[in-house]
Amino acid sequence: MTDKYTNRYVKKTIDLLFFNFIGILIGLIFFSDYSYSNENNENKPSIKLTANDSLKALNKFKADIDNVLSVGLLKRAKYGVAVYSITNKKYIYSKNLTNEVTPASNTKLFTTFNAFNTMGPDYRIETTVFTDGNIKDSVLDGNLYIVGKGDALLTVTDIEYLADAIIEKGIKKINGNIYADGSFYDTMTQRVSYSGDKDIVEPLQPITALTLNQNIAAILIHSGSTPGKPVSVQLVPPSEAFIIQNYATIAGVKKTLKQSGKKIIKTKKNYDKKNHIKQKIKINSNKHKITVRKSKKTTYNYQYIEQRFGDVPPVPSPASRRRPRITVSTKIDSSGLQKFIINGSLTAGMNYSYRYFIQNPNLVVAGTLKNRLESGGVKITGKIGLGLLQSVRTKTGLLAEINRPLMDLIYLTNKNSDNYLAETIFKMTGAYSGNHINNSMQSKEKLFEAIKRYNIPCTDCVINDGSGLSRRNRVTVDAILHLLIESKKLNFGNKYDSSLTIAGIDGTLVNRMKNTLAENNLRAKTGTLNNTSALSGFVNTQDGELFAFSFVFNGGSVSSYKQIENKLGVLLANFKYSSIIENDKKSEEKKVVKSKQKRK
DSSP states (O other): OHHHHHHHHHHHHHHHHHHHHHHHHHHHHHHHHHHHHHHHTTTSOSSOOOHHHHHHHHHHHHHHHHHHTTSGGGGSOEEEEEEEETTTTEEEEEESTTOOBOOGGGHHHHHHHHHHHHHOTTOEEEEEEEESSEEETTEEESOEEEEESOOTTOOHHHHHHHHHHHHTTTOOEEESOEEEEOTTSOSOOSHHHHHOOSBOSSOOOOOOSSOSGGGEEEEEEEOOSSTTSBOEEEEESOOTTEEEEEOOEESSSOOOOOGGGOOOBOSSOOOOGGGBOOOOOOOOOOOSOOBOOOOSSBOSSOBOOOSOOTTOOOOOOOSSOSOOEEEEEEEEOTTSOEEEEEEEEEOTTOEEEEEEEOSOHHHHHHHHHHHHHHHTTOEEOSOEEEOOOOSOOSTTTEEEEEEEEHHHHHHHHHHHTOHHHHHHHHHHHHHHTTOSSOHHHHHHHHHHHHHHHTTOSOTTOBOOOSSSOOTTOBBOHHHHHHHHHHHTTSTTHHHHHHTSEETTTSGGGTTSSTTSTTTTTOEEEEEEETTEEEEEEEEEOTTOOEEEEEEEEESSOHHHHHHHHHHHHHHHHHOOTTHHHHHHHHHHHHHHHHHHHHHO
């Protein structure tokens, strides 16, 4: 009896353990499947949708966009609006898809797409220093050539790096000249020279293959405590290609010097004209008649801005709001040197800064390199000048080099809508393609080759420049949309996307669409001119669907257009297909509540 009972008990125990094991196994499979399903569908609607539900949601979405665009302002405007689902490969919304519009800074989308497509996403911009001589016993018998390829972010620090690399080769003396070779770019250094525009719109620095501090010179003026003494003047970048003539004094005593008897006070090293190669330098090749729009703080050639720039140390704000009685003017002399003439007086203990365009950047770069080499203890017997490097582009002739990713320029161009960098990239693309006589023409040819290759509907587009300052640029929102769509298929797509400004986070969208689903989601390129506003880019919906979009408005209030763009951007970020069911459910719940209230 005992054995029989024991056997039955053991059998029951084994059966119980077996069924428990099966139950646990089923549970694990179920929950892991649930977890996997949940993980893979976290961005998808949790509500089961029918085709009719999706259609209703899209129709409601289109109606919401129509409602935003129904404002009276747009009845008189020329505009286009388009939304495309990259995820589902179909248009979501379109209005005036093929209307020609002025894109303003949305032109930069074409410029940077063209640069990536032509030069590649990993292209690096070189600045090199070569010699045509030989080094023996720490003496270089020969010339130096600093050669630029369009690095518009080159700074004094970079020149110091090049100078240090030369010094590290043991060179203590150079029996030769220092030449700047900016021949990679053509001689058209002003945007209006190649865009064909009659108005400047916004003054830009000279666009050159060799640049320094984005071709802007900063003048720092400080007045000490002794009336009648000259003010202190510092110029950044320091270069032998600059001459400072300082006639300004510290206020407090009556000025008695006559114009003809003024003594030139140089705060920099005295300039020796014998130490410069005289050349004929064509500064402005523009032959067009230019209409200049002046403002209180902007004139055609120069900009006066009281702020920090580049390598200039911070300047404290003046204690007094009274405008300084200081005037600064600049001009190029017959030998290509840029003079800065400072007149007037300044109250004791004051600091002011001024910014002026560098008018002969290539020569200034050569002068700064010479300055840095001499500061490092190298004796240079020659002069500075402009020259072409001919046949010494070999490893043996290379003394120093520095390179910067193209992406660095594109990032700042699109994030901050930097017009100067955009024009630099525009010219660089043409120069890279082999045309050093007319960079812009070659750049446009490469752009329209790409447009044809990728079937972008833009054969009738007009692109006159790289920045979008030209009011004569003409595109369609369909062309912009296809440009964005194609970028996602190419090897530079991720970099192109990451160069766009992010709503509420950075760049020109830093203060827009905050505290919405578009914040830190919508990525786009802004565009602004008088009577023109644009916004084009990408956004993810609540369902995780990727939209490409383009909004361009011409002929009205820019601030009103920006508000419309914000509303549209938020609408796109908020969209989800299940919204129609959720709204119907809410409506039903409201009806039930009202019905109960009536019964009471």
